Amino acid sequence: MIAFSIRSSSSSSLLAAARFHSKKNKNIVDSTRTLYYSARPCSKKTFSAMSSSSLSDDNSPSLTQQLASRLISGSNNNISNSRNNNNPSSSPPSRRRRPQRPIKTCIAIAGGGSAASSAIASTPGASSILLESIVTYDRRSFAEFVTNYYSGAITIMSNDDCDSARNNHHDNFRFCSTQAATLLSQSALIRSMQLSPRFQDKVLYCVGVGCASALVGNTDDDNNNNSSGGSGSRMSRAYIAISTLRMGTSVWEVKLEKNSSEERISVIDNNNNSSSSKRSRAEEEMVVSNLVLALMIQHREEMEEDEYDSMIKQILDKDGDELLTAQSYKGNGSNRSNTQDCSPSTGARQIIQGNANIVSILPVQHTKNNNDSLSQPSFHMETTLVDKQIPFPNDVIIVPGSYNPPHHGHVGLANAAVAALRRIRQAEEKVYNEASLLSSSSNRLRSRYSSLESFSSTSSSLSVLKNLWDTVDKHDYDPTVLFEMSVTNADKPSLDPAEVERRINFFPTLLPDMPNDWGVILTNAPLFSQKTCLLEEVLRESGSSPYSSRKMTFVLGTDTMVRIINPKYYDNSIENMIDALVKMKEKGVHFIVGGRLEQQTESGSKKFVNGEEEVKSLPVHVQEMFTLLTEEEFRLDISSTEIRKQMGTKPRVNK
DSSP states (O other), X not given: OBOBOOOHHHHGGGGTTOOOOOBOOTTSSSOBEEEEOOOOOOOHHHHHHHHOGGGOOSOSOOHHHHHHHHHHHOTTSOOOOGGGXXXXXXXXXXXXXXXXXXXXXXXXXXXSOTHHHHHHHTXXXXXXXEEEEEEOOSHHHHHHHHHHHHTTSOOOSOHHHHHHHHHHTTTSOOSSSHHHHHHHHHHHHHHHHHTXXXXXXXXXXXXXXXXXXEXXXXXXXHHHOTTSOTGGGSOOEEXXXXXXXXXXXEEEEEEOOOOOGGGOOEEEOTTOOEEESSOBHHHHHHHHHHHHHHHHHHHHHOOOHHHHHHHHHHHSOSTTOEEEEEEEEOOSSTTOOTTSOOSHHHHHHXXXXXXXXXXXXXXXXXXXXXXXXXXXXXXXXXXXXXXXXXXXXXXXXXXXXXXXSOOHHHHHHHHHHHHHHHHHHHHHHHHHHHHHHHHTOOHHHHHHOGGGGGSOTTOHHHHHHHHHHHHHHHTXXXXXXXEEEESSOSSSOOBOHHHHHHHHTTGGGGTTSSOSSEEEEEESOOSHHHHHHHHHHHHTTTOOOTTSSOOEEEEEEHHHHHHHTOGGGGTTOHHHHHHHHHHHHHTTEEEEEEEEEOSOOTTSOOOEEOSHHHHHTSOHHHHTTEEEOOTTTXXXXXXXXXXXXXXXXXXXXXX
């Protein structure tokens, strides 16, 4: 079973050169469409190559290997038509590489289609796209897999969809069905997100692929017994689904050519051996696997219709083969379609109109260019998810600001905060490990993997597993940085959505100096107390740092930090100020403060200030909330006001 989420514009490629049959279904996004791909007339010589790559005597890569290579390396690796190797004119025109959408994929197979995973794994560069692959061949294996990862996770299939699936399948669950493929793909998506620490990957690039099939194939008994009916009277089916967080799930149904025993004919291949026109079980396995790879390629590249149609026709090469676009379940991407405006201004309007409290905006890689030539990836900012749909990482860095405009001072402060938080985490882990050794506790390991619960704390296996996880953690990613901008204002009109978009579109111009994992969030929280309450709500599910109660680290300049601890803003009460800070600490709030050169001193010279004197006046348990960057770690010498003067721009407000 393969589940894969794909832009609806991609699905349009399936419609080319095909005969359509549509039927209405109120529970699905797109109507069901059937595509009939008919095999082209071919000579006896070409038939063996069409039937299976295993029948070929040359050393050329099989179609499956070519598809896997294309999936990983891009469109400069053409898929040659192995059926017509002696006819150069039949090969597709050479195309130069187009940018590919990054993907982080988990694949779950139930039945046929596993050759897709093995082909990917045997191709150089597989680690860039493949996180995990599982074959749930037994029904209990299937049930445990989807139960472990699907239950309690993000819901892409609505209650109406689930009710419809139950009604269609009566009382028994069908392990070869649209519902089965959807469960596999969405469970694989959740698994992909668990294995991907980066926020950008979770939202944009994690993919769940699932395939559920019931393949019949041709057997010797079918060839020798025309009256038995056998497998020849049954049709092989497969359901392939692809899921992503934003786009939801798209499911395709595959029906492979069915001939009764009386209808079978024999042809002679290159070696003058007689073979049935009906595919063997092994050949059907390769067909399903190739379709899985082709759909993944289309998701990465968004091929043109003619190229995609040609690829499908190479795979579905027999009369009677059918490919149906079965169902599409909407994802969390604000009900987006291929024509919906996902610009930053759209996210700003959602905030202003009261339809969302938080909107995430991320740099999305372009997957097309007009010249179809080799080029470096380019990015644009795009509205993605809202509120609790956003899979916020734990221990996240929040950098509030108006960003008018964003500049290298903001980026430098964010990068300094990443380095500081990394040092804090390392120190906390060291203290935690030392405490664990003294107490001989294995709770940390046990919590990482459920099977460890059966191990005793003195088991030699714990030492091996600890070394394993320590090795994995050394390659963990940097903290996620989210640049926060409030669209609303406490005492001014809201920002104009066009102004918000203008500011946000500056962020890609600061690449490649941006942090490794970053995004922008728009909020309706102009006051700092509002920001902490709003973020606490959405961060509740993500958890805190593994070694402390810290959930979010705000990165501030010295002036902002001084205002936060100024009793003036707490009814001139030190007690109220301390109480407010303690409540923030209980919510998991931490601060990293960047210093600056003081504009004036009595001597006329400038000195570096980072709020050290002000923080020392606080109680010790409150001082622990602040990490002050030294001058060597960061110093701000750039002014947004000066940059705006040079640009000659003024902020616009929503009147």
